[in-house]
Amino acid sequence: MGRTILAAVAVLSVTALAGSATAAPGVVHGHFDRPQEDFASAGTRLRDGSPEDVGLDPRPIDAALRQIALWTEKTPDREHPMYAGAVSLLVHDGVVVRREAVGREVRYADASGTELPADQQEPMRTDTIFDVASISKLFTSIAVLQLVDAGEVGLDDPVAEYLPEFGVNGKESITIRQLLTHTSGLQAEAQLWKLPPEQRIPWIMQLTPEHPPGTHYTYSDPNMITLGLLVERVAGAPLDRVVAERITGPLGMTDTGYNPPASELHRIAATEYELDPPRGMVRGQVHDENAWSLGGVAGQAGVFSTADDLAKLGQALLNGGVYGGHRVLSEDAVEQMLTNFNSAFPGNAHGLGFELDQRWYMAGLSAPRTAGHTGFTGTSLVIDPASRSVVVLLTNRVHPSRDWGSNNAARQALAQGLAQALAVDPARGSWSWYADPARPATLTTDALGPVSGEAQVSFNAFVDTQRDSDGVDPLIVESSVDGVSWNPVPLRVSGPGAPDDPQSALAGAGHRNWWKVRGTVEADAGQQVRLRWRYAPDARYVGRGVNVDGILVADRNATLLDGELETERLHPDGWVSTSR
Structure with a gap:
């Protein structure tokens, strides 16, 4: 094909x-x-x-x-x-x-x-x-970590150990690590240019945290301004010189x-x-x-x-x-x-x-x-x-x-x-099915059977979908005995990054591994059954999509579908075959 x-x-x-x-x-x-x-x-x-x-x-x-x-x-x-x-x-x-x-x-x-x-x-x-x-x-952070590498500071040391003037108004316990991860509790912004020059750095040093250190994430410029001052104090040189001599110069930037x-x-x-x-x-x-x-x-x-x-x-x-x-x-x-x-x-x-x-x-x-x-x-x-x-x-x-x-x-x-x-090389053979993330896609089998009771489906899946605050874009496997009503097939998944518990749909991102997926298809003896793989990303989805390979359906007596050998029995709408 x-x-x-x-x-x-x-x-x-x-x-x-x-x-x-x-x-x-x-x-x-x-x-x-x-x-x-x-x-x-x-x-x-x-x-x-x-x-x-x-x-x-x-x-x-x-x-x-x-x-x-x-x-x-x-x-x-x-x-x-x-x-x-x-x-x-x-x-x-x-x-x-x-x-x-x-x-x-x-x-x-x-x-x-x-x-x-x-x-x-x-x-x-x-x-x-x-x-x-x-x-x-990032340059400030690298300069700080260079001091950590040299044993001159510790990540969990209080910042006030190196900048004593910082250790006031509830900042005494704030650590270097908390500044680097923006969990210090300090506010997000400052408007230093509106202050007289001699008041700008003291204003940062006198800040009062908005939250107890370690309890909230707030992306904060004062965190990094403080770290720049810490680098200068410990290194005994201005930040621009530290960056030039220890980072950009050695790297040829x-x-x-x-x-x-x-x-x-x-x-x-x-x-x-x-x-x-x-x-x-x-x-x-x-x-x-x-x-x-x-x-x-x-x-x-x-x-x-x-x-x-x-x-x-x-x-x-x-x-x-x-x-x-x-x-x-x-x-x-x-x-x-x-x-x-x-x-x-x-x-x-x-x-x-x-x-x-x-x-x-x-x-x-x-x-x-x-x-x-x-x-x-x-x-x-x-x-x-x-x-x-x-x-x-x-x-x-x-x-x-x-x-x-x-x-x-x-x-x-x-x-x-x-x-x-x-x-994404195929898990089996020379090609796999790929669902275009730009639009909904279904891959549907012929009527399979008649089956002798429940059937088993197995396949490989490469999944890069969202399931987070931005939305849910899962791959769902469904079965039908009449081609009209469809029911999710419960799935068990194995492989790096795979969920441990049974799944009604597959979602995951960033693991970049083929998963082995198995499911049980409920049907009465003598019935025919259809399966479909349905992927429906929303308009906000940004990812690599889904690949499916090695589809195999069998009951206790026979193989009902070998997707590698019987490609004509799989009907794609929005899925395409790909060798990579």
Whole structure:
């Protein structure tokens, strides 16, 4: 039968039709995205290549990049372009498979969006330098963990041990770990630029927690401002120097740092036209008002970087803390960045510095150890150890105004494009059934039997669906004796990441393993029975979908269906056969 695959980027109905998986040009037969348990080789260095070089299907990636380019202009659902420009960079197995710049790094003259004359607009470049906003928090976190590696601080030490002025107003017991995981109880925001310069740091030190430490998750800039001060106090040097000497310098991140020199202004993406404070068009200075008020260097913001430099940082962490022969973190420290310490706060998984398993921008790459961070200016970094992949999206979405909206759809689209490009080799034979996540799908058998009492169904399933606060998108197996009324088949599942208890439907994400599934089909002796596999994701679903393989139905006397040999007895609606 036809070997087709529909690779869907499930963001704003972006889809890429991949055609025949045996004959279509550009299709590759990659290795199964079996989750990697260990770090990549310490000697892995980034090199340019193609998706096909590392077993990726290029078409979902290219579909995502086309959509990212479209968002530089107005679309039917948006009053303004999503961003003036963007740089996208994708890494898999140490290979930079795509690097692309679209749009403009400078486009507008004022906060209203008046366009500059064409000869004054400046095109986006793949080496454009961006204000990465809160991605700066990762550099602060790494600097803290370097102090932990060196034995100079302990994660569960009170912050006040190193910053005595911090230990007032209920903050005496707040630990370094709680600042890194945003569970300190401190408030979310500060407006330091509205204070006289001499009062800004004392104001942070005098804060009173809104919640008892360790009892709430609140993503907090004061947490990271405090950690930046702690690094400076313990290291005996300004934060920007610590980052340059201990992180960006060793990793060869030559375009990364705070307060970029004026000589690089032509390469820097403009951000917002600010009226309050009255800064005009911000370019080459940090956008974040708090970091700006602190001289451009702060624990929560201030770093400028390029897509290639951030990819080096991502690969260093995939390598276990080393890149180009230079170790910046121990493997244990990297593991702690990838370990969720916030299990008490569902939906807010957090390692030491990194957000974890956030499907809203990691899309189909989401998994318990998938790490990342976003930045207010329109930036995002996703690091997926399970597939050894890095996704960098840098945009200037606040140019000319933060009020023009979010670029989360673009963050999702790029991560989803890479996720859909990864291979899922069949569990049995040369192909499996794949449910396109862009629309509901059913796979229905012929009438089977007559059966001699209850029958057993078994199959393999690769499941990447949602069952969380954002919705439920399960795979359901149903049986019918009349073809009209359908009843769920109770299922038992085995395999890595599989649920222990009997299931009425299958849902799960991030485990990236084939499950073995068995169920009992109730029917009276002499009846015929039909089975169907039904998958119905909602419009918000962003993931890799479902594959089913090795379908076998039998009663006590005979095999009723061998799905590998009797494909004509399976009737797909929305399911397609795929070799990867």
